[in-house]
Amino acid sequence: MKAVIPAAGLGTRFLPATKAQPKEMLPVFNKPTIQYVVEEAVASGIDDILIITGKGKRSIEDHFDRSFELEYFLKSCGKDEDLKEIKSISEIDADIYYVRQKKQKGLGDAILCAEKHIDGDPFAVLLGDTITQSDVPCTKQLMDVFGKYQSSTIAIEQVSEGKIERYGIIKGSEITDSVYKIDDMVEKPNIDEAPSNLAITGRYVLVPEIFDYLEKVQPGVGGEIQLTDAMRSMMRSDEGRFHDVYGYLFNGRIYDIGNTVEWLKSSIEIALKDENVKDELTEYLKELLKQRI
Numbered sequence: 001m002k003a004v005i006p007a008a009g010l011g012t013r014f015l016p017a018t019k020a021q022p023k024e025m026l027p028v029f030n031k032p033t034i035q036y037v038v039e040e041a042v043a044s045g046i047d048d049i050l051i052i053t054g055k056g057k058r059s060i061e062d063h064f065d066r067s068f069e070l071e072y073f074l075k076s077c078g079k080d081e082d083l084k085e086i087k088s089i090s091e092i093d094a095d096i097y098y099v100r101q102k103k104q105k106g107l108g109d110a111i112l113c114a115e116k117h118i119d120g121d122p123f124a125v126l127l128g129d130t131i132t133q134s135d136v137p138c139t140k141q142l143m144d145v146f147g148k149y150q151s152s153t154i155a156i157e158q159v160s161e162g163k164i165e166r167y168g169i170i171k172g173s174e175i176t177d178s179v180y181k182i183d184d185m186v187e188k189p190n191i192d193e194a195p196s197n198l199a200i201t202g203r204y205v206l207v208p209e210i211f212d213y214l215e216k217v218q219p220g221v222g223g224e225i226q227l228t229d230a231m232r233s234m235m236r237s238d239e240g241r242f243h244d245v246y247g248y249l250f251n252g253r254i255y256d257i258g259n260t261v262e263w264l265k266s267s268i269e270i271a272l273k274d275e276n277v278k279d280e281l282t283e284y285l286k287e288l289l290k291q292r293i
């Protein structure tokens with residue numbers, strides 16, 4: 001299976017940090033966000049990744065490219081560990097391709113840019129500004145559910161009322177452990193119109209028929225071509241069983257990096273798992289909390 005990583009958005013929720021750098025390159029602890037996303041795809045067994053970029057996103061390509069100058073420098077200083085790490089990024093176990101979205105027309109339009117590359121097969125979508133943490137990678141979990149139902153499957157999570165307006169929200173019923181049959185979905189509803197508190201969280205495995213619907217769908221919330229709207233019309237057409245969409249209640253942690261507080265939490269929680277810094281950071285957090293309570 002191939003993966004598509006949309007990374008073309010302007011990052012307006014994170015200004016001014018994203019004025020001159022892509023939000024996907026913001027570090028989470030010690031790595032740029034998009035590196036976690038690519039690593040999740042690779043850990044899920046995917047070896048062909050298409051990143052949808054746009055204007056001002058060149059540093060993403062540079063990050064996954066070789067840097068001979070840096071490698072030479074690290075070698076000459078005897079920084080072997082750093083050298084190994086830097087080389088491992090450009091030697092990641094997947095072919096990475098890039099295509100540019102020419103105009104900011106929304107997530108649905110960004111995914112439409114992948115149609116030629118996907119070439120008629122089911123594919124995974126991993127939003128470039130969303131990180132997941134779990135023993136079995138989120139995308140692999142979705143691929144397993146897809147394998148069982150042969151239908152588009154998207155990750156969902158329960159969110160608090162205050163967050164509902166930020167997400168696509170589904171209406172559906174649980175048919176088996178953590179798997180929901182989706183009846184409807186709506187992009188960024190008002191709290192009183194939301195059909196549930198189950199949010200679409202940025203990981204999808206989709207049938208290629210989605211492209212037909214993305215081509216036809218009209219601009220939705222924010223005047224943008226919304227993936228949620230295209231999935232909704234795909235689900236509602238009568239053209240066959242492949243058009244069902246399932247939700248999978250992801251068992252793990254999800255961080256929406258476009259949100260500043262979530263971004264901070266992600267760095268802290270991931271750093272707390274790192275042997276080199278966890279003790280110092282824990283002490284600091286304890287002290288800080290003591291002073292604030």
Ligand code: G1P
Binds near residue numbers: 169226
């Ligand atoms: C996108 C999707 C939305 C989903 C969200 C997850 O919205 O359109 O359905 O819930 O990602 O992060 P965005 O965050 O790009 O506005």
